[in-house]
Amino acid sequence: MLSHVEVAKVRMLRLLVRHATAVSCAERGLKSHLLLRGEQPATLTGYNLISTLYGNVSYVPRSLYARREEMLLKHARLVARDSGFVFSLADLEASLSSHGCGEHSSHVDSLTKRSKKVAIINEGAGDAAALLGILRLVEYLSQDHLFGKDQQLKIIIDAGTGTTAIGFGIGAVCLGLPWEVTAVILADTIDGYQKKEETLISEFRRCFTLQCSEQTLTGSEPGLVHWVERRSPRKFGNILKGEVEICQKIAQETGILIDPVYTLAAWELASQLGQEECAKVVMLHTGGTLGMFGLAQRYKSYFEMLKDEYCS
Numbered sequence: 001m002l003s004h005v006e007v008a009k010v011r012m013l014r015l016l017v018r019h020a021t022a023v024s025c026a027e028r029g030l031k032s033h034l035l036l037r038g039e040q041p042a043t044l045t046g047y048n049l050i051s052t053l054y055g056n057v058s059y060v061p062r063s064l065y066a067r068r069e070e071m072l073l074k075h076a077r078l079v080a081r082d083s084g085f086v087f088s089l090a091d092l093e094a095s096l097s098s099h100g101c102g103e104h105s106s107h108v109d110s111l112t113k114r115s116k117k118v119a120i121i122n123e124g125a126g127d128a129a130a131l132l133g134i135l136r137l138v139e140y141l142s143q144d145h146l147f148g149k150d151q152q153l154k155i156i157i158d159a160g161t162g163t164t165a166i167g168f169g170i171g172a173v174c175l176g177l178p179w180e181v182t183a184v185i186l187a188d189t190i191d192g193y194q195k196k197e198e199t200l201i202s203e204f205r206r207c208f209t210l211q212c213s214e215q216t217l218t219g220s221e222p223g224l225v226h227w228v229e230r231r232s233p234r235k236f237g238n239i240l241k242g243e244v245e246i247c248q249k250i251a252q253e254t255g256i257l258i259d260p261v262y263t264l265a266a267w268e269l270a271s272q273l274g275q276e277e278c279a280k281v282v283m284l285h286t287g288g289t290l291g292m293f294g295l296a297q298r299y300k301s302y303f304e305m306l307k308d309e310y311c312s
Helices: 017-027 046-054 068-080 089-096 102-111 128-141 163-174 190-207 243-254 263-276 291-298 300-311
Strands: 005-009 033-037 056-060 084-088 116-120 153-159 179-185 226-229 280-285
Touching (some): 017 046, 033 046, 033 068, 046 056, 046 291, 068 084, 068 116, 128 163, 128 190, 153 163, 153 263, 163 179, 163 190, 179 190, 179 263, 243 263, 243 300
Parallel strands (some): 005 280, 033 056, 084 116, 153 179, 153 280
16 A cells, blocks of 8 residues: 555644644643533543643633634733733744844834743644744755655645645755645635645745745746645545544554544545656655544544454
């Protein structure tokens, strides 16, 4: 199954941003407030458990969570109170960059002298600041002892917010890598992801300077990322009958643990292209596997089938 496909395992800030951020903040003596969609489960496991151990968790009704920006800003202001200052992660990164946005830098520099500062990290870390970390990942993977800079690769990524895929597209272009980035869409339409690509690239160009031409990062068609539908479309977060068994089969045959919400979609496309294409296909394993604990609570019958099969 893996004869034409490689899997790159990396630790990423994606939708998993909530628990990864909580751990990172705790290590640096910072307090994190994590807003989780829906109701608190009866038994804390997986991401919910890790998030609760490391951060301050609030469960937000789905109707309120649907208005993400409004919800995040409202909670941040409650945390900041009257004496604090609320700003976005992109503002902070820009102010620290020697090539930061002038208006953002002066605004942040003048106001962050207040004692309490509250930074908002968008869902999925979906802003220009997050692209900097992904660019560092691309640079790391392009080292000679890993993928190198001359090998033609098809990079397959599962797209939640799409930020990871867009960062890979920017990194490949700016480093002159012969990499083709394909993202399997999970939570929006292709048109929605293309608009997200244009917005993120525009914000990135406004705040940061790289050795790329202005024409390179326009975000116009055909774009830096090839967006494709997943094999079996569904509402985000839902899984289909049989997918848990597929994940089990892949784990037993390869030792690679994937999940049915995110990485299974990328795995299926990478496996297909690995049989069809001459170029090397690389699936970027972005995580998501701790989510299996929550899925086991929501889809008990699907996981009972695994137990029955094991015991038979």
